[in-house]
Amino acid sequence: MGPKQTARPAIRRAPHQLRGMTVTSSLSVSRRIVLAGLVVGIGLASAPGWAQSPTPKAGGTLVYLEQQAHTNLYPPAGGFYPNGGILNQITDKLTYQNPQTLAIEPWIAEAWAVNEDKTEYVFKIRKGVTFSDGTPLDAAAVAKNYDAFGRGNKELKLPVSEVINNYERSEVLDPYTVKFVFSKPSPGFLQGTSVIGSGLVSPATLDRKFEDLGDATKIVGSGPFVVSKQVLGKELLLTARKDYAWAPKSSANQGRPYLDQIRYLITAEDSVRIGALLAGQADVIRQIQAYDEKQVEAAKYVIYAPSTRGVNNSVVFRPDNPLVADLRVRKALLHATNAKEIVQTLFSPNYPQATSIIASTAAGYVNIADKLGFDLARANALLDEAGWTRTGNGLRQKDGKELVLTAYESLPQPQNKATLQLVAQQWAKVGVKLNVLAGDAGSRVADDLDPLKTPVSPAMVGRADPDVIKSQYHPANRDVLRQKGGQSSKVQGFVDARLNGLLEAVASEVDDQKRLAVAGDIQRYVVDQAYAIPIFEEPQAFAAAPYVKGLAFEAVGRPSFYNTWLDKK
């Protein structure tokens, strides 16, 4: 294999890298310039000259520190980052979404055909692929996987996959050709075959009960690594599959993974993860807070902040609550929110300020920053117009009721409590109070379903397809606005048929151009209705030792260790 660097990790670090130049020696300055060049996309391709030791070396064990233990590794449960970080190494997908171009490329499926109205998909399966238990990965195995993901299995308690809509059935046309039939047009399906949640597992795994799949050793995939040991809640050991030979075509490496083993260790404490990395006890860590980035960079370690390419980290309203039912109130709060101040105070350049409800790197993105401006005068005027008048204590009142709202912090989102508290300070300037609650998990989930108790909520979700907007807003999916007939039985009457229609259109529009146009309409509509206040584009933040090379990330920011190698003597 030539000295090729594979898929450039989605490092969004240009400003930091350049800043670092002034303090480094001339040799590393030139390296950094090339690196910075790579980052901004100049002279990418194969960059053989820039690294001192460009030939990947096989061997070694990578120590990876994860903040939380994995839960259930049934692939559709892979949305949870600790799960996805494991599944991405041990399973392969039918198709490969190129993280740079977001184009769908062949992987386990060599080729595919889709009918005109996107209700039938035929996949030609690559020959010679096996699961690590020796079973062949053929059309029958693929059909069995998608039947489980698309329809679920009540007996085994396997839930339906979030990314597969309108699934009807599969047909095995010949041992290496499979056809999927949908009840309605499903244009998002092709991209859906490339996500973590569509990782292919051995038929034996799918015969197990859902509750047995928390044990990682029972997840048998065809991926470059195999789970060889697990200490529940503490440690997971992945071992390279030496006979692996079916990487996506665009991968520089086509053979076995370079690493021999990967040790996942659960280290909940932020300071311990960072300390261990800097002290040489670990090679890569996940989840580093913006305020810790400087410490890592000062030690010349590398921060990777791949975008999650989905719905931005936002604050959403539940219009079923009378306090925020009035568009003018929501709009006022949208203009009273200073996203720039939040990003500058709490985050770093790895957290770009939002310019739409989805990330600028997401499919179908439209820049609507002009609708999101911070404008206190306008906010005050809108609230006055809506009949909320200021009282002696500074709070606005209407019909004897104070404008007091409540939100629960979301633990998985970075510094969410601090973010909400800053939003609360900003809203206080226009006479609106926001209570930020921590609460126990039970109260949080129960209250969050009730718009009367939580009129405001933080929200985000990642997936590199316009379908992600539907996942977030449609009442049949995550239903963040809490519509009647959706997730919550507590909703009195709020339904937005227009929004739902647009969301369904994005999930079923067969013409790609029209589909992207609809995605644009939704972004404008959600902000025009001020249903959501987008704040920043959420990355997944990782840090790695400088000798860790070839660390890559899939389209939504989960690490891929297939091409990773250790440049150590």
Next chain:
Amino acid sequence: MSSRYLVGRLGQALLVLWAAFTASFVLLQLLPGDAILIKFEGGDLGLSPQQIAEIRLAYGADEPVLLQYVHTLAGFLQGHFGYSIQRGVPVTEAILANLPATAWLTALGFAVATLLAGTIAVVSSLTGLRWLRSLLRGLPPLFVSVPVFWLGIVLIQIFSFRLKLIPVIGAGEWEGLVLPVLTLAVPISAPLAQVLIRAIDEVRTQPFVTVARAKGASSRWVLFRHVLRNALGPTLTLAGVLFGELLAGAVVTETVFGLNGIGRMTEQAVNNQDAAVLQAVVVISAAGFVLINLAVDLLYPLIDPRLRKTVGATT
């Protein structure tokens, strides 16, 4: 020790276990929400209300409470602790995986704490140096005020990250226990040392000590022969009670050091209202308490011969 006494104690123990089980069951029922709500209904999985209803049915979560109680109790009696909704594995499996680490951590932590407390008490009682004495006597209040969480992080920063003496990540089995054991032992040693010092001071004022000294015994001889033995009683009682502290300390220590133990499992189960795990932890901790207190009661007569006679005379 009569067998009647033992049977009585055993009956008491079972009653305590049942009461702990029932109380925890009731309390968990009273909390808003449950593990299924937290795991499946937050909206992140995009499940429809119908799918959620099916999940609830499959886990038997909507059965009448009384029926759930009977089922759970019957399961516990047969050694089936149920299924951890949050972890996705049977509770027994989770506990077996986590118990050894906690057992070693707490046992060693307690041993080191005892050693530390004994040393502080004895040296501070024997030394003729006033400054050493006040220094040592100042330690327990300091130790008890140190938060376990902070102590753990400071120890890691100093010994692992700065001095690089002991790795925290990927350490060997015993190597990895050094810092956690120390973290756990320091706060536990404080009350032990405090009580032991106070008891030693008190016993020393007793007439028999004066008699022994008058006979020409050295201060060290009197301390080890007479005083310490008499002073151990209250310390032993406290040691039994400290078992609870040990478990609480284990929760924090295991989280900071990323150890896989019952404490960390409890913390996660509390966060996710994983009732089956919590019930099992409560019952196991109650069993631990019962056993330790039984051991303490049985040890008393060995340390203090007077107690042996009173048992015989009154029952």
